[in-house]
Amino acid sequence: MALVTGGASCGKSTLAEALCMGLEGSRVYLAAMRPFGREGEERVKRHRAQRAGKGFTTIECYEDFGKVAEDPRIEGATVLLECLGNVVANDLFDEGGPSGAACIADAVCSIGDRAGHLVVVSNEVGSDGVRYAVETHEYQRVLGEVAQRVAQRCDIAVECVGGCPIVLAAPGIDEIPESALRMLGLAEGGAR
Numbered sequence: 191m192a193l194v195t196g197g198a199s200c201g202k203s204t205l206a207e208a209l210c211m212g213l214e215g216s217r218v219y220l221a222a223m224r225p226f227g228r229e230g231e232e233r234v235k236r237h238r239a240q241r242a243g244k245g246f247t248t249i250e251c252y253e254d255f256g257k258v259a260e261d262p263r264i265e266g267a268t269v270l271l272e273c274l275g276n277v278v279a280n281d282l283f284d285e286g287g288p289s290g291a292a293c294i295a296d297a298v299c300s301i302g303d304r305a306g307h308l309v310v311v312s313n314e315v316g317s318d319g320v321r322y323a324v325e326t327h328e329y330q331r332v333l334g335e336v337a338q339r340v341a342q343r344c345d346i347a348v349e350c351v352g353g354c355p356i357v358l359a360a361p362g363i364d365e366i367p368e369s370a371l372r373m374l375g376l377a378e379g380g381a382r
Contacts, residue, residue, distance in 0.1 A: 191302040193340055193347040195312045201353035206270055206309045212369035213268040215306040219246040220269060222276035252280055259300035269305040274312035278333045291332050295339035312337050
């Protein structure tokens with residue numbers, strides 16, 4: 191598993207897709223963003239165009255995220271989850287109430303257990319020092335906890351800053367194919 195985190199529009203989705211392109215197996219894109227309004231629809235269009243021709247099968251997963259691991263298309267595939275922030279928001283603010291950080295992280299890790307490879311995109315939130323409303327603060331707290339739990343299971347965690355990958359931790363680097371390491375500049379011939 192790999193975790194790719196970073197601020198808004200920093201290139202983390204592009205990096206995550208490039209990592210997936212360097213990994214073997216069929217490709218599955220888990221789309222967790224519920225496209226609200228024109229801006230949301232535009233973002234979805236942009237991401238679809240970015241993935242066009244790359245062989246991704248898309249699974250929309252706005253609801254019942256805990257059941258995504260049961261989808262047979264995930265078995266042995268290279269799976270891109272876009273993004274953890276949307277999964278948390280869906281869980282916190284949808285009908286039925288929140289299931290909690292541990293449950294969300296377990297669902298992500300279950301997908302990772304069934305997939306050949308799982309690349310998880312997550313927003314970096316909470317480092318701006320701004321005090322937000324109670325609901326937003328709770329979202330930041332839960333997202334932070336989920337990201338920490340997922341990162342503990344990852345072979346590599348990367349922060350994307352201005353399109354440049356910065357490796358934060360790589361306890362399982364020996365498990366990562368050289369083609370994917372090349373995308374991060376960690377193998378001969380990789381981008382730096």
